[in-house]
Amino acid sequence: MLRIMRQIIKVGTITEPLPTADGFEQLGAQLKGKIKQRFQGSLAIRFVDAGSCNGCELEVHAANNAYYDIERFGVSFTPSPRFADMLLVTGPVSINMKTALEMTYEAMPAPKLVLALGDCAANCGVFGQDNYAIAGSVADIIPVDAVVHGCPPTPTAIIQGILQVMDSHHHAG
């Protein structure tokens, strides 16, 4: 136990202040404000891999590590779509995942925010739309509020994408 404490103290707090470039800090504050206002301080995200190569998952995990600490904005990942305010989808939508993605979306309560994460989610990426096994990009299957490009997007881009969904006027009010 002592050793664990010592290690924790030695490493200290590594969570970084938001990068100041490109007005990120303001956006971060805005996000926190928006989450507070619209979701009483807590935004629950349900994650669905609709056919990714798992590269995007690694970066979603990274957004949770102590450096980025996405939870400090009030963002948490929930195991059930029933409590989810936002759906975070990676990968092109494979024909074998299409139904599961639709069902997950259906199971969510309003406002059903959707973020399509990564080049594949945006436009099927290297796997292509002209592919027998791909049903389409995420927006071809369910309504999408914002898209983040990148293969995979960096954790910073993921956080920016979540801000973007919060900012989208699609579900205003």
Added chain:
Amino acid sequence: MTELSNTWFAERMGDHGIHSSYLEDHHPAHMPCLEIRRLDWAHAAEEAKRQAMRLVAIWAVEIVEEDASKQLYTYMALAHKEHRHVLLRTPIHHENPEILSISKHFISACRMERHIQDMFGIQVRNILDARLWIKHEHWPEDAHPLLYDFDGKTPMLSDPNRADIDYEYVPCDSECVYEIPVGPVHAGIIEPGHFRFLAVGEKILNMEERLGYVHKGIEKRMQGRTADEGLKLAGRISGDSTVGHSWAFAQACEYAANITLPKRASYLRGILCERERIANHIGDIGAICNDAGFAFMHMQCARLREDMARLHAEIYHHRLLMDNITLGGVAHDLSVEMREKLIQQTRDIAAEIEHLRAIYADTPSIQERVIGAGIVTTDEAKDIGLLGYVGRASGHSPDERIEEAYAPYDDLDVAIPKGKLGDVSTRMWVRFEEIANASRMVIQCLETLPEGDIQTPWNLPETGVSGFASIESWRGEIVTWVHFGENGIIECYSVRDPSAINWLGLELAVRTVPVPDFPLVNKSFNCSYAGHDL
């Protein structure tokens, strides 16, 4: 390369009256491809089993011959500890496409044979399990996407008549047994797949996997592409093994094109591959501990992994090291200053991991969860042919860095941990050891990096040649086979991720494990869904 062909297995088969002919258009010569008669197919597998070979992969292709006729073949790749790989192939009749199953001799063949049935409509006779696999029930019945004439460019529509047909899971009539369906969408941030549990009280009686949800038609997608385009796709078969898959693909193409890498380039590949191994093991160790409620390790490991990703972004322009391998070389050379940074970080991280390992070993709450959990015995591991750290933890340790000893590993001191107990704790131990060994090799490569080019100019493979390669990725052996048509265009392609075999081990490991321990055992395997489903 004017190597002599390896005739060992041809002679063994000859002893049993199986005639084989050596195919010169299959490279490299030390991993020969032998054509045998169709009626000898299962017999050859039986002989391989007798020779203590392991099954590497089994796949099918449809090749357009010189006279424009189409020919179906099935291939089988086998490996022997000393005599290395051998490929067997046999022609399949178009009118009556069938082959005898080899799953009686090699249980891991079964799912790959089901893949062949789904993708080509070839009937595998006497197969132990004839259910659909990658082809889910809603696919049109006559869809066999890897047949040459199948339209791979139009998204397939679900067949409304088949949408309701459900997969037949292993049933149980007993009143005390209940069924738990899980997935395809899982609770955490992980890939999709379905698990069907039969449980008695808290204990798992049987767990069945149903995969294929992230099938993206990768094998079909490769057809008609240049090797360069193919390489980019190969790097996205399983994002966490991007280096391993790119290397295996590039190596298969390089064999086909008869080019060898400058020494410096192979060292640089070794550094990439071993750094990928370290990063993934660190991430997994944290995640395994987290699944047993030891969040401290998870936070620490995630921090170290992030440190690696950041240095990768700086030096290799990609946090996960994608697109760093080129045909004939690597994309980025290392300056002296970069080498210093990499050496320093590799050393620091290895030391930090040793420190965390001591804490992990001294924490009874985690030790009680991992010791004895999710066991795969040595016999079972050998039977299935488990690969990578999963195999090593159960006393079955094929390692291509030692057996195939491709560059740069022929210059390095490769040491592999050999466990025996096959539980979560041993898989953890193997991962810790592998981090230490990989770190040592990274530093050795960086300190003894040969001078010279990082790239051999790429030249197009001749029409009709094939290349086969086997690379020890962090998860275990990846094999890739590429066949080229005119103008260096890929005509057929096959890849086998280690997960295609290791998923079977998980089914065995969780029998009699309490249901709540499943995530822990599953994480200790961490098989790739994407790599399996293709």
